[in-house]
Amino acid sequence: MPIYDYTCGACAHEFEAFLRKQTDDVACPACQSGDVKRMLSTPQVHSAARKDRSMRAAKKRDKAQAQEAAYTQRQYELHHDD
Ligand SMILES: [Zn+2]
Structure with a gap:
């Protein structure tokens, strides 16, 4: 299961998230904002x-x-x- 790095657009918190599907919504664990950006790193397999x-x-x-x-x-x- 790939793990992606995200940065929150609201509070700049960086976190990792599992993604079961590409369409899964990811929310910032710090402020619950959905305004997150996936970092351009290779998925960790x-x-x-x-x-x-x-x-x-x-x-x-x-x-x-x-x-x-x-x-x-x-x-x-x-x-x-x-
Ligand atoms: Zn946040």
Whole structure:
């Protein structure tokens, strides 16, 4: 579940809020004002999801390196086959 950072437009209080839906109304916990602005920070996701994403990125990188190695090997074989 993403957590967003907000700043209250009425009292400048900064707070974090869970958002189940993008359309959820968020009110300032200090003054109950609905005049809040979402900060332009990346939503904080569950650490497991973040780990999963970085692992996928690593696997993708490994695959690219493997393909490059296979290509290099193939080029070597093509040029040393005569
Ligand atoms: Zn406020």
